[in-house]
Amino acid sequence: DGGITQSPKYLFRKEGQNVTLSCEQNLNHDAMYWYRQDPGQGLRLIYYSQIVNDFQKGDIAEGYSVSREKKESFPLTVTSAQKNPTAFYLCASSKGTDPYSYEQYFGPGTRLTVT
Amino acid sequence: AQKVTQAQTEISVVEKEDVTLDCVYETRDTTYYLFWYKQPPSGELVFLIRRNSFDEQNEISGRYSWNFQKSTSSFNFTITASQVVDSAVYFCALTPRGSGNTPLVFGKGTRLSVIA
Numbered sequence: 001d002g003g004i005t006q007s008p009k010y011l012f013r014k015e016g017q018n019v020t021l022s023c024e025q026n027l028n029h030d031a032m033y034w035y036r037q038d039p040g041q042g043l044r045l046i047y048y049s050q051i052v053n054d055f056q057k058g059d060i061a062e063g064y065s066v067s068r069e070k071k072e073s074f075p076l077t078v079t080s081a082q083k084n085p086t087a088f089y090l091c092a093s094s095k096g097t098d099p100y101s102y103e104q105y106f107g108p109g110t111r112l113t114v115t
Numbered sequence: 116a117q118k119v120t121q122a123q124t125e126i127s128v129v130e131k132e133d134v135t136l137d138c139v140y141e142t143r144d145t146t147y148y149l150f151w152y153k154q155p156p157s158g159e160l161v162f163l164i165r166r167n168s169f170d171e172q173n174e175i176s177g178r179y180s181w182n183f184q185k186s187t188s189s190f191n192f193t194i195t196a197s198q199v200v201d202s203a204v205y206f207c208a209l210t211p212r213g214s215g216n217t218p219l220v221f222g223k224g225t226r227l228s229v230i231a
Binding site: 031042043058102109111 | 119124148150152157158159160161162165167206210212218219221222223224
């Protein structure tokens with residue numbers, strides 16, 4: 001079955017440690033996205049990528065980094081510089097030459113807790 | 116700048132009632148797309164509908180219907196005869212087209228609770 005996988009579902013880290021969240025898709029989508037969701041909030045865009053080896057900052061990129069070495073993979077690193085890293089992180093992808101016009105498919109999310 | 120407002124933070128209805136979730140958007144672009152997503156308790160967002168700015172026809176899919184009115188910049192979502200399985204957070208989202216277009220802008224969501 002095609003889809004997006006994110007692992008792990010729950011992640012616990014100590015403050016000051018970097019942590020990498022994985023996101024893999026087998027939908028052959030060109031564009032991929034990372035969002036952060038806090039309680040009672042909508043989704044806020046962290047980073048997005050339209051093609052391999054290229055990505056752009058979203059609204060809240062500070063304290064995060066990404067890479068896009070393969071079309072299928074878009075890992076997100078939460079660095080120690082991120083002041084409030086505890087959140088629910090969602091990865092998504094979309095197709096097409098104008099990917100923003102198409103619906104995004106979401107993974108199950110990773111809930112990160114930093115203490 | 117693009118903005119999506121979902122004024123209803125939480126709604127509770129009794130099963131079988133109809134419920135409408137409001138969505139008001141702001142954009143200066145003449146071409147844009149609107150979306151609705153459902154986020155059940157499991158957390159994964161599920162795509163419900165995509166509508167472009169040139170298509171103002173209302174759409175019905177089973178118990179779901181959408182009313183798009185450009186004159187009031189609204190894209191409201193109605194669930195008819197609600198069921199407990201409809202309990203979720205619903206997000207409205209907007210993406211403009213044109214040079215420098217940006218990915219989806221989400222509203223803050225409306226939490227719907229359907230009580231048996």
